[in-house]
Amino acid sequence: MIQAVKQQTIVGKGxxxxxxxxxxxxxxxxxxxxxxxxxxxxxxxxLLSTQANQKELSEAIERVKNQENLVVFSEKEWHExxxx
Numbered sequence: 001m002i003q004a005v006k007q008q009t010i011v012g013k014g015x016x017x018x019x020x021x022x023x024x025x026x027x028x029x030x031x032x033x034x035x036x037x038x039x040x041x042x043x044x045x046x047l048l049s050t051q052a053n054q055k056e057l058s059e060a061i062e063r064v065k066n067q068e069n070l071v072v073f074s075e076k077e078w079h080e081x082x083x084x
Contacts, residue, residue: 011017017034024030047057063069073081 007019047053
């Protein structure tokens with residue numbers, strides 16, 4: 001019978017991974033499968049990853065600098081809209 005155990009841990013120095021499995025006696029044969037949480041991509045890197053993104057970002061920066069086409073709302077409006 002296959003038994004599944006799920007644990008989360010962090011890779012340590014030198015790539016060391018520690019698992020705590022007191023439910024298995026010493027010498028038990030096990031198979032370990034490692035699933036890695038995706039590393040979040042740097043937002044700036046993403047925004048600059050294509051020419052279309054670079055263009056859109058540059059245009060957005062210019063709109064802010066020129067105070068054009070901005071959506072403006074008060075703190076109170078923000079809290080009411082997003083229930084914060």
